[in-house]
Amino acid sequence: MAHLHRQHGHGHGHDREIETLEKFDEAVARGSLVGRRVQSLDLMDRTFALLSADATAAVFLGCRMAPDAAAKVRADGALVFPPVPDVPFDPYRGLLYTPDELFAGLAGDGYEATPDARTYAWFQRTMRDGDIFASMLRAVHDDAISDALxxxxxxxxxxxxxxxxxxxxxxxxxxxxxxxxxxxxxxxxxxxxxxxxxxxxxxxxxxxxxxxxxxxxxxxxxxxxxxxxxxxxxxxxxxxxxxxxxxxxxxxxxxxxxxxxxxxxxxxxxxxxxxxxxxxxxxxxxxxxxxxxGVVYLPGAAGTVQEIFDNTTPNYYESRGEPTPMVLVNRTHWTEHLPAWPLLRALAEGRSMEPRIALVDTVEEAAEALLRLGGR
CATH class of the missing domain: 3.40.50.450 (Rossmann fold)
Structure with missing residues (x-):
């Protein structure tokens, strides 16, 4: 689903997607759900709309529907992927998470009861089991998140x-x-x-x-x-x-x-x-x-070093187009403690990314450097 969108931009693919009840009602008001992708909506109160609208070639991902509505849209030729029971997350979600959603229940029952903690526990359990169905759900979820992002x-x-x-x-x-x-x-x-x-x-x-x-x-x-x-x-x-x-x-x-x-x-x-x-x-x-x-890199350890060079590769080869600014903050950290800067500078020398990298001492200089390198 989302891979095609990311390869070809943000055009008509996203226009077909329905992630809110408001967008669903707008589509039904125009009389057609033909070819639409409906994600993670509770449509139990939209039975009449589903019975009356044409759903040819539509795809319903994790939507709750009354049995007669589900039968009707299937008869139209729609694909219906029902909600997945007994998992603490929605693999078909159409929107990004919010802090309130991930931390729901924190005040009353503590962090272990939140959707964030319960999803991590499910992840740990299914990773040990090696369950192919769980692996598929994780992949579908992550693709849906990329699409929403x-x-x-x-x-x-x-x-x-x-x-x-x-x-x-x-x-x-x-x-x-x-x-x-x-x-x-x-x-x-x-x-x-x-x-x-x-x-x-x-x-x-x-x-x-x-x-x-x-x-x-x-x-x-x-x-x-x-x-x-x-x-x-x-x-x-x-x-x-x-x-x-x-x-x-x-x-x-x-x-x-x-x-x-x-x-x-x-x-x-x-x-x-x-x-x-x-x-x-x-x-x-x-x-x-x-x-x-562009990206600003504050002092960090292995993960931040990885991020520096994950970003260096496409900038070096221009595989994403024109190189984007990279600003490393804290000269001592990046030249002595973890000397990523000398390697980054050596890689950039003579290439189009060379004028797009900078090393600064303080965070106060970082924003100015990034804006300057980006031509803002």
């Missing part, structure tokens, strides 16, 4: 902020990453991160703070510092984040792209839209490919 980011300038999960709240580094996210968002860019804790949460927090007065971020950082890390208690860590969101509603939007592969790392609550994957390789490649306005 494409729709969300179509035509939007996206800047990635990569960095380690170990960066604790209450530190200068965390505050700096948050200010970076705020600066990028205020420059009109959509911030995208790996969607987890640490540097990723900080950048999403900064984007959330962008519409608010400057003092809001300072207060939020103090509040978050009460729970510096998701270990030992994910629940306490997440509850403070939701307290910030409740105290300062109406925050700016950003995207998080986490994975259940690293299930011990929870998603953060500041990304307005969350594309959570089972397959980490799909998640990594998809995140970097969508960073059309």
């Amino acid at each position: 494409d729709e969300r980011l179509a035509g939007v300038p996206v800047v990635g902020v990569m960095g380690g999960h170990a960066m604790a709240r209450g530190t200068d580094a965390y505050a700096g990453a948050a200010r970076l996210g705020r600066s990028l968002a205020r420059a009109g860019l959509t911030v995208a991160t790996g969607g987890g804790p640490g540097a990723m949460e900080a950048a999403n927090l900064g984007a959330y703070a962008a519409p608010h007065p400057d003092g809001m971020l300072d207060e939020a950082l103090l509040l978050l510092g009460k729970e510096p890390s998701y270990a030992p208690s994910v629940g306490d860590w997440a509850r403070v984040a939701f307290e910030v969101r409740s105290r300062w509603p109406g925050g700016g939007d950003s995207v998080g792209v986490p994975t259940w592969f690293y299930g011990h790392e929870p998603p953060n609550a500041f990304a307005g839209h969350i594309a959570k994957y089972f397959a980490n390789a799909t998640r990594e490649d998809g995140l970097l490919a969508r960073c059309t306005a």
Whole structure:
């Protein structure tokens, strides 16, 4: 489904998709569901509409329907993939996740009862079992998430902020990453991160703070510092984040792209839209490919190094077109502790990506460098 869309752009394929009841009602009002793809809708109250509309060549993915409605659309020639029972996620979902959805039940029953934790537990169990049906459900889910992410980011300038999960709240580094996210968002860019804790949460927090007065971020950082890390208690860590969101509603939007592969790392609550994957390789490649306005790399360890060179390869070969900006932050970290910068600079020498890379000392310089390299 989504692979064709990603190869050929954001054209008519997405126009055929129906992910909300509002879009369903609009299609029925025009008298036809012909060729439409209807994803994950509860259509139990739309029986008359299904009985009256032409559903030739339509596809219903995980939609709840009355038996007579399901029989009728099948008779029209539609394909009907029924909801999958007894799994804690919807493999056919048409929209990205929200923090409220993934953390539902946190306040009452704790993190282990949330859809996020229950899905991770299912993932761990089925990975051990080697169940081919579970493997298929994971693949369908991840493709649906990629499709939803494409729709969300179509035509939007996206800047990635990569960095380690170990960066604790209450530190200068965390505050700096948050200010970076705020600066990028205020420059009109959509911030995208790996969607987890640490540097990723900080950048999403900064984007959330962008519409608010400057003092809001300072207060939020103090509040978050009460729970510096998701270990030992994910629940306490997440509850403070939701307290910030409740105290300062109406925050700016950003995207998080986490994975259940690293299930011990929870998603953060500041990304307005969350594309959570089972397959980490799909998640990594998809995140970097969508960073059309470039990527800022904060200090990190193996995962961040991998992201640097995952992005270097298409920039080196220009396989995604013109190279996108890459800004590494913290000279000491990237030249001495983990010397990725000398290798990146050597690879870039004499190629079109050479004027699109930069090494800066501080996060305050990073946003300016990225905008300059991107010609903004």
